Amino acid sequence: MHICLLTNEYPKEGFPHGGLGSFVKTLAEALVKSGVKVSVIGLNYTPNEEIQMLEGVKVYRLKRSKLRGLAWFFNSTMINATIASLNKKYPINIVESPELGLAFINKIKNINYVIRLHGGHHFFAEAEKRGINRWKGFQEKRSFQKSDAFIAISRYVKSHTETYLSYLNKPVVYINNPINTKLFTPVLGNEKEGQIVFAGTVCEKKGVRQLIQAFPLIKKQFPKATLEIYGRDWLFPDGSSYMQMLKDKELPLLGVIAKDLHFNGAIPFTEIPSIYAQAEVCVFPSHMETLGLVAPEAMAMQKAVVFTNKGPGPEIIIDGKTGLLCNPHSPRDIAAKIIWMLEHKQEAQQMGVEAGKAILERFDLEVLVQENICFYEQIIKS
Incomplete structure (x- = not known):
């Protein structure tokens, strides 16, 4: 064939x-x-x-x-x-x-x-x-x-x-x-306290702007939290950078906590598992997805995952069992779900275990x- x-x-x-x-x-x-x-x-x-x-x-x-x-x-x-x-x-x-x-x-x-x-x-x-x-x-x-x-x-x-x-x-x-479950396999002991990771194209439909707006709410309860954003930039029709727009318009509103938010750019696919391994929470608040590989990949590594409740989100995650679903248009709801994961470490860890089992069965x-x-x-x- x-x-x-x-x-x-x-x-x-x-x-x-x-x-x-x-x-x-x-x-x-x-x-x-x-x-x-x-x-x-x-x-x-x-x-x-x-x-x-x-x-x-x-x-x-x-x-x-x-x-x-x-x-x-x-x-x-x-x-x-x-x-x-x-x-x-x-x-x-x-x-x-x-x-x-x-x-x-x-x-x-x-x-x-x-x-x-x-x-x-x-x-x-x-x-x-x-x-x-x-x-x-x-x-x-x-x-x-x-x-x-x-x-x-x-x-x-x-x-x-x-x-x-x-x-x-x-x-x-x-x-x-x-999902390549041989690449995306659980790695224990590498988590960094309070580290929140997003991976994907940095654009409006991936919910990056709302995630950034949620960050101050998270920092109020978890001062050590950091937000690590990985992914390629998206360009507007006039050629201008979406990432630069966020840096110009959203980051100044964060004040001193902007130093704890990092745009890390695109990384090779094979390096993504090591990035997820360091995360305490992986979050993907997409406005729309057809499937969204990033969430299942993180779930395969038994990570605590916050995913969108739109589109296929409920197909991927059983809310409260294999992860949490958020309203991607609401910074407050995104923050609430991330905060819950950070506050309930043992429950979040168990969700990760259940998520890993689910991915092995379906993906x-x-x-x-x-x-x-x-x-x-x-x-x-x-």
């Missing part, structure tokens, strides 16, 4: 990437270990073309066109040419992409096309209360029409997406994103990679 994954975010040393890139890397390497041939095709982070073999995964990074107004055409042409060339040498069974990824892909006979629902333009436009961009909306609808099947990473993303887009009576299966990499392979086989046979 030969699977071709389309993404521009496959991790590359020295360049930040998001949860999608981490997921694709985890899945791709696990598929290879299970005897599946995997190729990844996407646009490069740098202005050149590269082909790499990484842990058995063949990664094609294409030179990105920046020709204003026509970049989409030239980039799609390159991707289509690479798929066609690769298919001639090593016949491809499945081409998989996120929601918009098939819009300009030329379908080839005997290749099956799959969209994995990570949360597309329609999904997040509604969640973030912004209008549908006509160009992106067109691409997403066109992409859905070309897909032969869909994989939803959470029940919420499946149900919420289908309020805006039709699956056109094509097969839809629900498979969680797997184990070896189990879920076999579910993916079984679904691929069904689509190929059909």
Whole structure:
């Protein structure tokens, strides 16, 4: 079986990437270990073309066109040419992409096309209360029409997406994103008193601003508390930095306690477990998620986790048993949940143990990679 994954975010040393890139890397390497041939095709982070073999995964990074107004055409042409060339040498069974990824892909006979629902333009436009961009909306609808099947990473993303887009009576299966529980494994004794950790893209929809606003309330009861923020910056349409906006507008309001809040930037995926190991509480107050890998990863390490009560939050955490859910729009509620964890250390530790058990049952990499392979086989046979 030969699977071709389309993404521009496959991790590359020295360049930040998001949860999608981490997921694709985890899945791709696990598929290879299970005897599946995997190729990844996407646009490069740098202005050149590269082909790499990484842990058995063949990664094609294409030179990105920046020709204003026509970049989409030239980039799609390159991707289509690479798929066609690769298919001639090593016949491809499945081409998989996120929601918009098939819009300009030329379908080839005997290749099956799959969209994995990570949360597309329609999904997040509604969640973030912004209008549908006509160009992106067109691409997403066109992409859905070309897909032969869909994989939803959470029940919420499946149900919420289908309020805006039709699956056109094509097969839809629900498979969680797997967690590498060999990487995200409990590490005892490394916690730093009062350390609160956030990991993820530093942007509005991840609830970072509300988390910062909650910090003074936490400091009143726990003066030694620190807030460590890890993740890549997000840029506004004009190119300005969201992180810098927070530093300019939110940090001055904190006064002297601003010295205990640190923006640590993006770190390699493999270093995240050591960051979580130092945390007394891991907090992810996202306004919206399709699944949110960061919370399950921290839970796999048996950490005390505060997650959003929106979207798939209740799918991931049983509130009060495997972690706590917060209203991500309320700094007061975020603070209250973190304070509870810091005040009730023994109960929080037990939640972490229960969380670890739950993740092993639902997100184990070896189990879920076999579910993916079984679904691929069904689509190929059909």
